[in-house]
Amino acid sequence: MRRLTAALLVTLLGAAPALAQFGPQGPPAVGVMTAARQPVTESTDFTGRIEAVNRVDIRARVTGFLQERTFQEGQEVKAGDVxxxxxxxxxxxxxxxxxxxxxxxxxTLENARVALARARELQSTGAGTRVALDNAQAQERTANATLLGAQAAVRVADINLGYTDILSPIDGKIGRASLTPGNVVSPTLTEPLATIVSQDPMRVAFTVSSRAAGELQARYESRGGPSAVVVRVRLSDGRPYPQAGRIEFIDTQVDRNTDSLLIRALIPNPRREGVQAGAAGDRALIDGQFVTVTVEGNEPVQAIVLPRAAVLQDQGGNYVLAVDAEKKAQRKPVRLGRTIGDQVVVEDGLAGGEQVISEGLQRVRPGQEVNPAPAGAPPPGARPPGAPASPPAPAGRAG
Structure with missing residues (x-):
């Protein structure tokens, strides 16, 4: 019995150092970064649609049989082409x-003038009556009016003859023809013979909510208004379009149904190099296609950019945890701007210079003391990369 008690005592004394390792731990280690300002290009995305600047429905001006079509569907035509x-x-x-x-x-007019001259002569000699002279004058005026009407009819017939050649009023690309030669055409047809849309430049139209319009106005008004921004588009497959546009029109009324404002921008649409004119896909922008519109500032501004993972959110909104002079985590509400990859622009809430926690947030609560280190640095006590492992502890001696 004495030997058993002594063995238990030795075991407990030997275990005391091991139990001490599970005592209270120090402040949690976190990675921090400095909220520094850097150049950022401000931008806002919207959904838009490409529109042709000029769009014309081709219709017949006279009624007749369609004799010839002189174009290939889909080709580009010039103003004045038949x-x-x-x-x-x-x-x-x-x-x-x-x-x-x-x-x-x-x-008839010449004859009426001769009769009028004779009536005047007879009336001057007393052989003619006043009634005869009045009738001759009336017949001369009637014949003159008839001549003017006939001359106007010549002009109308000449104009109608010119309308037998249907010309393109604008430069652009012509679509499909709705009728083939041999059909009767007239101005009363409900469907146009074809439609021409201009190609370069194009318009991109997009709607902006009243709130977003107010934010854009407040952001760029002091920098020159619409002239302080450029408009870029991304195609439906996500590819960025290389040409930039300029805002040309802002609607004067807000749509009462959607509480949005219409904005249009002009954007170049040159022919792609190496593609034949009029071929399918010779220009990147097509009338009616949907695109993503990005409104961005001409010049970058200084703004605070943080990793998206450094921003937390709860019922009170977005916030970050910053380490104060006492090494305590303090909550700071922030207002976010655009997202750039895995980073986000902080528009309000930080003055710059704060030590913002970006790693180890799950172990920290507001007001808690922390052990900060630069983000990305190994935690205290960690083995540096490439360093040899610690040698194993020496084995105890057998009793």
Whole structure:
């Protein structure tokens, strides 16, 4: 029994140092970084749609049989190019008939003038009556009016003959033709013969909520307003479009249904190098396509940028934990701006120079004392990379 008690006493005394290792620990180790200002390009994203600056529906101005189509669907055309031809002979005949009516009216007018001169002569000699003179004057005026009407009919017939060649009013790309030669066309057709949309430049139209519009105005008003920003787009597959645009129009009214404001920007749409004109995909921007619109400042501004992981959120909003002079974590509410990859811009809440905790946040509570070290540095007591492992503790002697 004495030997057993002595063995237990020795065991407990030997275990005392091991139990001491599980005593209270020190402040949690955290990684901190300095909230420093750096150049940042401010930008805001919206959803937009590409629009052609000019868009024209091609329609016939006269009724007739469509004789010829002179273009390939999808090609680019110039202003003044002939697109369709309507059968000409009926309109040429109408023009000749109108000219014949002019000749007849001229003969009638000359005869009326001769009769008027005779009536005046007779009336001056007393052989003619006043009634006869008045009738001759009326007939002369009527013949003159008939001639003017016939001459106007010639101009109308000539104009209608010119309308048999349907011309392009603008430069642009022409779409599909709705009718083929042989069909009767007229101004009353509900569907246009074709549609032409201009290609360069293009417009990008997007809507901005009233709140976002107010924020953009407050941000750029002192820097020059719309001239202080550029507009960039990303295509539907995520590729950035290389050309930048400028805002050309801001609507004067807010849409009452959506509480949003329409903004339009002009953006170049040059032909891609190495692609034949009029070929499919010769220009990157197409009328009607959806794009992501980015409104960004011309010049970068100084702003605080933190890792997104350093920002926490609760019911009170976004906040960070900063280490004060007493090495205690203090909560600081922040207002965030745009996200750049895995980082976020802090627009308000930090003055710069604060030591913000970016690593080990899960072990810290506001007001708690911490053991700060530069973010990315190994924790205290950690073995440096490449250092040999510690030698094993010597084995105890057997009793």
């Amino acid at each position: 697109l369709f031809r309507i059968e000409r002979p009926p309109f040429e005949a109408q023009l000749e008939q109108a000219r014949a009516n002019v000749a007849s009216a001229q003969a």
